[in-house]
Amino acid sequence: MEDKRNWITAILLSAAILLGWNFVSQQFFPTPPKPDVTTTVAGSPAAHPAAATQPGTPAPGATASAAPVAHTAVPLETALASGNRVAIETPALSGSINLVGARIDDITLNKYRQTIKKNSPPVRLFAPAGTNAAYFASVGWAAQGIEVPGPTTVWTASGTRLTPTTPVTLSWANGTGQSFRIEYGIDAHYLITAKQTIVNGGATSVTANSFALIDRLGKPTDPHEQSSWTNHIGPTGMVDGKSEFSVDYKHLDKGETFKYSSAGWLGFTDKYWLAAVIPAKGERVSASITAPTADNYQTLFARPFTAVAPGRQVTTTSRIFAGAKEVSTLSAYQDAGIPRLSNAIDxxxxxxxxxxxxxxxxxxxxxxxxxxxxxxxxxxxxxxxxxxxxxxxxxxxxxxxxxxxxxxxxxxxxxxxxxxxxxxxxxxxxxxxxxxxxxxxxxxxxxxxxxxxxxxxxxxxxxxxxPFVLWIRDLSAPDPAHFLNLFGLLDFTPPSLLALGPLALILGATMFLQFRLNPQATDPVQQQVFKIMPWMFMFIMAPFAAGLLLYWITNNCLSIAQQQFMYRKFPQLRAAPVK
Incomplete structure (x- = not known):
């Protein structure tokens, strides 16, 4: 009777741990996505047409250039084929600058593919306004009493290609004596520099300021691309002297606005990608994180208004990061003066x-x-x-x-x-x-x-x-082979709790062998729990990244080898104890 009670207690305890862990792991240890499921990075298709929105007012007293203009969603290829563009060509990036609005709205990452398939297209970070995945960077001006360039302004370019060795200057004049220039430069990685110049050729002084922003339509819908306790995804930056990880899309959806008196950089982070605008080091700016319209999110910094006397000009420098969150690259930019950029990785x-x-x-x-x-x-x-x-x-x-x-x-x-x-x-x-x-x-x-x-x-x-070997083609994702669907022969994906694969089985077996070498617990309930625990952990660990399972399996094998070595070295320890 006592033995049956111990078995029932052990089974109930194990079941509670197993089911409880499934809930806890979803909250605190989200499992990585399976390979070959990523289709876009710039954003998920929205349920409504994208809008080419005008940025919110950069600073008090600014004059908006144009009201928001709604557009019917167009295919990405159509949007990229229309209008004049300046090509962007670097070892890390490909894309273009739209001469309508001077927006950087076309960026793909040359080194990274959307899936593990060989013919998978490169990861797309930016997409033009008017598409379902609109995501772009823009710089501009606000002024009092004069016309400034806006989203529909058509700029004139000094060249056709932006490369690390060939900068491109965009220019535009308002017809009342003021002219504007944006000199774009780019390095071999992910940093774009924009020198903004306003020239006052009029007879009176004008007051203007410059700003830079990241505009994003929609948010990730993949559950593995949502913020969690272990990883922040969404608006982020180094603002008011600290790294910002507390603002989520859900706050912006509620109409909340976040304003800051200083900024080192700010933008949007995904699991692996970052888009951010960066003022000059030590420059005095104000910043904000807002949602100008439904499902449209924006991070912006603006400089104070400055008087530009007749015959004078004012130049400011903004930088735009658009790329992968590579540890060495972020650290190099941080060492070069971008504060805490490496903290874009949470x-x-x-x-x-x-x-x-x-x-x-x-x-x-x-x-x-x-x-x-x-x-x-x-x-x-x-x-x-x-x-x-x-x-x-x-x-x-x-x-x-x-x-x-x-x-x-x-x-x-x-x-x-x-x-x-x-x-x-x-x-x-x-x-x-x-x-x-x-x-x-x-x-x-x-x-x-x-x-x-x-x-x-x-x-x-x-x-x-x-990859590792054989069927393990992505160690940052779960084991793709599952016993329950006959290793993919059956067309369904088992639930995470039952997604047992060969790695999980090997983990359970090695843990069982390791426990067998340990001294037996004196408490009967503990004995039963230790018998069940290896197989319970087999289910718990199955949805985790294959690399974690490989680490644990290797660790178990080394533990078994070490125990065997110690038993051979001290055979008296394995001898039956005298009663």
Whole structure:
């Protein structure tokens, strides 16, 4: 009867953990998307036509150039084929500048593909206004009493291609004595520079200011591209001296407006991509995050109004980041003066621990050329560093095994007096020089390592779409092979809780073998839980990134090998204890 009760307790406890973990993991550890499902990056198709919206008023007293003009949604190819454009050609970016409005509204990332298929198109970041995925950067002016260029202004270009070696200047005059220039330059990575100049050729002084903005229609609809406890997706920046991670699309949908008295940079971040506008270092600007119209989001910074005397000109410099959140690239831009740009990757509170893990893993990958092998080597290094702690754990478990007969005798002798039983057990631990918590220390140390690796696999683009061997073509995504749909032969995707694949099965088997080598717990309920736990973890870990499962499997194998080595080195520890 007692044995049945223990089994029922163990099963109920395991079921509670399994079902509870499924809820917790969705909130705090969202699983990465499966490969071959990404179709767009610039935004999801909206349910309504896109609008070519005029930016909100950049500063008090500014004069709007034009009212918002609604357009019927047009295909992306049609929008790119119409109008005059200046091509953008760099090793990292391809696209164009629209001479109508001087907008940077066509950017694709040359090094990154939408899916793991060989013929997959490159990732698109920006798309023109009027399309369902409108997303663009723009610079401009506001002024009092004069006409300034707006979204419908047609600019004249000095060239046909913007490259790292050939800047392009756009010019326009309002016919009343004022002329405007935008000199665009670009580096070999993702940074575009826009020098804005207003020349006052009139007879009287004019008051004007300049601004830069990112405008986005719609927000990601993929559940894996939503903000979570572990990763912020949406409006972000370095404003008022701190990194902004608290503003979400849902706040803007409620009509909330966020204003700041200073900005180092601000824009929109996706899981792997960033679009941001950046003022000159130390420049005094005001900034805002708003939703000018429904499902349309905007980040903007504006400079104070300045008087431009007749015959004088004022030049300001804005920069635009449009590209991938590569750790080394963001760090290089940050070192060059863009404050905290590397925080566009939401490292969280454990950045001090996650970055070293990333740097070591990335270095190993550069050496061996296979990301899966790099994870296995990282595991070996971590196990080597933790060997003294693990050795102490093993010694503690072996001692626990040797004194189990004494522990059982004490439990039987004082089974009706639990306080006395605990006192006698603690005295036994002290006499035998056993620390019952020593066996937990390696597990405790593994938690931050596992979390750091989880964040690295989830957030860093360097790990995206990295293959291992055979069917594992993306270690940052879950194992694509599932037993329940006969490895893809059946046309359905199992729910995450039942998405068991070969990696999850190997994980359960190696954990089971590892537990078999551990000393058996004295409590019957614990014994039953430990028998079930490996297979429970098999279900828990199945939806996680394949790279995490590979790390855990390698760690289990190394633990088994270490235990076998210790048993061979100290055979007396495996001998049956004398009663």
């Amino acid at each position: 490292w969280g509170w454990f950045e001090f621990f996650e970055k070293p893990i990333f740097k070591l893993l990335d270095w190993l990958f550069q050496q061996v050329g296979n990301f899966g092998v790099a994870i296995m080597l990282l595991t070996v290094i971590i196990r080597a560093l933790m060997f003294p702690v693990a050795q102490r754990q093993f010694h503690s478990m072996a001692q626990m095994r040797l004194v189990q007969p004494k522990m059982k005798a004490l439990q039987e002798r004082h089974k009706d007096d639990k306080p006395r039983q605990q006192q006698e057990l603690m005295k036994l631990y002290k006499d035998e020089k056993i620390n019952p918590l020593a066996g937990c220390l390696p597990i405790v140390l593994q938690i931050p390592i596992f979390y750091a690796l989880y964040k690295v696999l989830m957030l860093t683009i360097e790990m995206r779409h990295q």
